[in-house]
Amino acid sequence: MSSKILELNKVSKIYGNLKALADINLSVNAGDWLSIMGPSGSGKTTMINIIGCMDTPSTGSVILDGVDISKENAANLTRIRRDKIGLIFQQFHLISYLTAVENVMVAQYYHSMPDESEALEALSKVGLADRANHLPAQLSGGEQQRVCIARALINSPQILLGDEPTGNLDEENEGIVVDIFRRLHDEGVTIIIVTHDPEVGDVAQRKIILEHGRVIDDIDQSATFCKTDGQALKLKAK
Amino acid sequence: MANKIRTGSRKRMYMKMVSGSLIRRASRLIIAVLAIAIGATILSGLVTIYYDIPEQLGREFRSYGANLIVLPHGDAKITREVMNNLRNLIGTVKIVGMAPYRYQTVKINEQPYIIAGTDLSQAEKNSPFWYIDGEWGHVMIGREIADTLNLTVGDTFTVQGVKYGEQAEASRKDLSAEENQKRNLAHQNFARKFTVKGIVTTGGAEEGFIFADIDMLDELIGDTFRADVIECSIVADADELSALCSRIENEIPELQPRAVRRLTQSQDIVLGKLKALVLIVTVVVLIITMISVYTTMTAMVAERRKEIALKKALGAENKLVMSELLGEGVLLGFIGGALGVFLGFEFAQRVSLNVFGRAINFQWSLIPVTIAVFIAITVLASIIPVRKVMDIHPAIVLKGE
Numbered sequence: 239m240s241s242k243i244l245e246l247n248k249v250s251k252i253y254g255n256l257k258a259l260a261d262i263n264l265s266v267n268a269g270d271w272l273s274i275m276g277p278s279g280s281g282k283t284t285m286i287n288i289i290g291c292m293d294t295p296s297t298g299s300v301i302l303d304g305v306d307i308s309k310e311n312a313a314n315l316t317r318i319r320r321d322k323i324g325l326i327f328q329q330f331h332l333i334s335y336l337t338a339v340e341n342v343m344v345a346q347y348y349h350s351m352p353d354e355s356e357a358l359e360a361l362s363k364v365g366l367a368d369r370a371n372h373l374p375a376q377l378s379g380g381e382q383q384r385v386c387i388a389r390a391l392i393n394s395p396q397i398l399l400g401d402e403p404t405g406n407l408d409e410e411n412e413g414i415v416v417d418i419f420r421r422l423h424d425e426g427v428t429i430i431i432v433t434h435d436p437e438v439g440d441v442a443q444r445k446i447i448l449e450h451g452r453v454i455d456d457i458d459q460s461a462t463f464c465k466t467d468g469q470a471l472k473l474k475a476k
Numbered sequence: 477m478a479n480k481i482r483t484g485s486r487k488r489m490y491m492k493m494v495s496g497s498l499i500r501r502a503s504r505l506i507i508a509v510l511a512i513a514i515g516a517t518i519l520s521g522l523v524t525i526y527y528d529i530p531e532q533l534g535r536e537f538r539s540y541g542a543n544l545i546v547l548p549h550g551d552a553k554i555t556r557e558v559m560n561n562l563r564n565l566i567g568t569v570k571i572v573g574m575a576p577y578r579y580q581t582v583k584i585n586e587q588p589y590i591i592a593g594t595d596l597s598q599a600e601k602n603s604p605f606w607y608i609d610g611e612w613g614h615v616m617i618g619r620e621i622a623d624t625l626n627l628t629v630g631d632t633f634t635v636q637g638v639k640y641g642e643q644a645e646a647s648r649k650d651l652s653a654e655e656n657q658k659r660n661l662a663h664q665n666f667a668r669k670f671t672v673k674g675i676v677t678t679g680g681a682e683e684g685f686i687f688a689d690i691d692m693l694d695e696l697i698g699d700t701f702r703a704d705v706i707e708c709s710i711v712a713d714a715d716e717l718s719a720l721c722s723r724i725e726n727e728i729p730e731l732q733p734r735a736v737r738r739l740t741q742s743q744d745i746v747l748g749k750l751k752a753l754v755l756i757v758t759v760v761v762l763i764i765t766m767i768s769v770y771t772t773m774t775a776m777v778a779e780r781r782k783e784i785a786l787k788k789a790l791g792a793e794n795k796l797v798m799s800e801l802l803g804e805g806v807l808l809g810f811i812g813g814a815l816g817v818f819l820g821f822e823f824a825q826r827v828s829l830n831v832f833g834r835a836i837n838f839q840w841s842l843i844p845v846t847i848a849v850f851i852a853i854t855v856l857a858s859i860i861p862v863r864k865v866m867d868i869h870p871a872i873v874l875k876g877e
Contacts, residue, residue, distance in 0.1 A: 316791055331783075333493075333783055337689020
């Protein structure tokens with residue numbers, strides 16, 4: 239039986255008169271692959287910021303790996319984020335003056351100790367071993383996102399958190415990235431993805447639908463979840 | 477192939493990020509480097525001049541004459557040994573000119589004049605402002621004497637006088653004038669014919685003297701070296717000169733030194749004003765450089781908000797991100813400062829050559845000092861902009877579009 243890695247209990251986030259999240263309850267087991275979907279303004283990003291230790295809830299508790307992070311100060315949240323979370327961004331956010339391998343090593347540097355061979359191995363896992371010494375400007379969008387994934391994975395986080403990770407990719411690269419997620423899921427990595435794209439949302443093991451800051455649906459997709467390694471999304475795209 | 481960073485090297489990674497940011501964003505930072513380099517150029521140039529001005533200006537002031545007069549006590553004279561002691565005490569490096577003078581009354585055409593025996597080459601160094609019709613050398617006469625005796629360059633004249641230690645004897649009534657002269661010449665008196673080599677015009681008392689070589693004068697009057705006064709031109713300010721006078725009084729009791737205060741005080745006033753000017757310009761340059769660095773760093777932090785937010789999102793603490801930005805500031809200060817040292821020397825050299833007509837020495841100590849000062853200035857000017865890192869929230873800045 240999988241252990242609980244994340245638990246949100248009656249989490250709300252209020253900005254002035256706006257309630258971005260309202261009494262959210264959510265439980266995620268280690269190794270789960272979740273997609274969080276919903277229209278703009280539904281609270282997806284607020285939720286992922288709270289899970290990713292970049293924001294704190296107004297009320298409620300967030301238990302990450304057994305620790306309540308909802309009352310932690312900024313410095314502690316930074317430390318927890320560094321140790322437990324791997325972040326993937328829609329805009330990739332690679333450092334323009336560092337090569338692909340150096341961008342991966344930056345995450346190692348802030349976490350513990352840079353190790354080039356490990357960074358190269360991480361790039362190799364996302365199929366970019368031969369692009370390790372290229373600057374971001376010399377890489378395609380898909381390649382940049384794969385560097386971003388390698389960077390997110392380099393410190394072996396407990397949760398891989400993606401905010402619209404395929405939002406800026408074409409269909410082919412979208413398929414490549416989803417295949418990487420699938421492989422990571424098979425390896426036991428916990429993945430939580432925020433996405434607008436129903437096709438990306440559908441390939442996850444579990445789909446959470448948000449609307450007006452509330453969970454309106456929590457769909458278990460295990461039955462339709464494609465276990466075979468491969469081209470699920472690409473096939474859909476075709 | 478990019479440079480490999482060895483396993484476990486956090487320092488190397490830090491340097492890689494700091495230098496990579498500067499090198500790969502060089503076009504953005506060239507203005508900041510230029511601002512620092514210009515500031516460092518002016519600063520190091522002015523400091524070079526500042527330290528060289530007393531030396532340069534001191535030498536300029538030496539062209540206005542001796543600034544130290546050394547006299548014997550009472551009726552005593554200064555021997556060569558004492559003069560050598562004086563030279564050793566002052567030190568040859570500081571001496572521009574050191575001319576002993578021996579004054580002897582002589583007669584020309586039965587009229588009394590004073591002949592000043594001196595070291596003419598040293599006197600020339602002490603008195604570059606003398607106007608000489610003809611040339612420096614043995615023997616020169618003052619303009620006043622030349623006009624009285626109607627002498628011009630190349631003319632000859634005869635000086636007569638009583639030898640050292642002898643008394644002039646009265647003419648004997650039983651001898652003719654010619655016999656009396658022969659008798660005097662043989663026993664107590666001297667007479668010698670000189671050719672005028674130069675006529676001295678100074679507008680001062682010097683125009684009433686005959687200037688001859690002191691050794692020749694000693695030989696003429698039949699005595700050894702005995703100077704009445706030594707005129708010295710020394711590279712020193714008023715304080716140094718005062719200290720030197722005290723040392724001379726203490727170490728060579730036969731002498732009584734007197735600083736020519738009019739000259740040394742004028743020199744100090746001019747130097748003081750120049751130093752104040754240099755100081756003001758230096759402060760202004762430092763402030764302008766700081767403003768320039770502050771503006772550049774503020775723009776840099778604003779421009780790199782996403783990068784900073786990303787680093788914080790990856791788990792970097794504020795102080796670590798700030799240390800990276802300050803590291804870039806240090807590197808900017810280092811590059812700008814290093815450039816400025818050498819450009820500053822070139823600047824100071826040109827100023828010195830144009831204003832004083834002589835080259836200056838490179839101050840090696842300026843390299844570390846200038847670089848350290850500009851690193852400090854850059855870091856100081858960067859502190860406020862870099863502290864803005866703390867206000868950057870990754871969740872807001874990295875929000876998906």
